[in-house]
Amino acid sequence: MLRLVVQSKGRLYEQSMNMLKEIGIDIDDSKRKFISCASNFPIEVLYMRDDDIPQIVSAGTASLGIVGLNEVEERGAEGLKVIKKLGFGGCRISLAVPKSADYTGPQYFNGKRIATSYPRILKNYLDRNGIDAKIEVITGSVEVAPAAGIADAIFDIVSSGGTLIANGLKEVEKVFQSEAVLIGNDTIQGEDQEQLDEMLFRIDSAIYSKDKKYLLMNIPANALEKAAKILPSLRSPTIMPLSADGWYSMHSVVKTSEIWEKVRKLKQIGAEGILILNIDKIVL
């Protein structure tokens, strides 16, 4: 049976469990122990600190894991595959320096002390750029290191940048882009592989559906051609005649970010009774 390891608490826990729910895998972790079992899919879920997830999968204790790409890159365990990017938990690891520093480029870091919890990713970056800096490994609050006099700069996770500003720092180099990923080892085969394929099929559909809406409206016959240009659909928009002469109902799937721009254009060409509906899933 497949065994998936997820973060036991923290930023990725809830979204990992949500993703399982989204793809129709029910896990009752209300009376959570070390391992939970799905009631309707052959999979077990194991809970761990995110630092340990790459090794747990690499060692084969679990065949699958959900973890930040940053942890995969930092821990670099043997035999791990990144199977799929999951579209949540987005962040970056950046170099930041005191706000008042006169930063001119990466060579600024020559001879400087940089505090981080990601020494391996940082070392790779420094080597690639021929920079000779001292790496100070800190596991706790890296962002206070410059004020505490432990380091001249930091290399840490940034999502909105608020923590940096609050600590009098500025982001100067975005080094590594991360998001949550599904990882696996190379022992998955046979029935487990079939179950994994089924999961991947459902994940694709969940990711694709996430930022889409269903749009329907009434369109006068003379505007149909223009409307079809505004609304490129999965294949092409659905058009059905209304009982009122010269009017049609038009349906299409639209990216959420493009909805209002399209609605404005459709109204301009005469669309009426526009409905915007949520989509549960799109199966491609």
Ligand code: ATP
């Ligand atoms: P654990 O107790 O499991 O070791 P943690 O404190 O190391 O937890 P979290 O802060 O819960 O880790 O973050 C988990 C992951 O969430 C990070 O490794 C990263 O991939 C992702 N993430 C997304 N946004 C952020 C952010 N703003 N700060 C930190 N991590 C973020």
Ligand code: MG
């Ligand atoms: Mg951790």
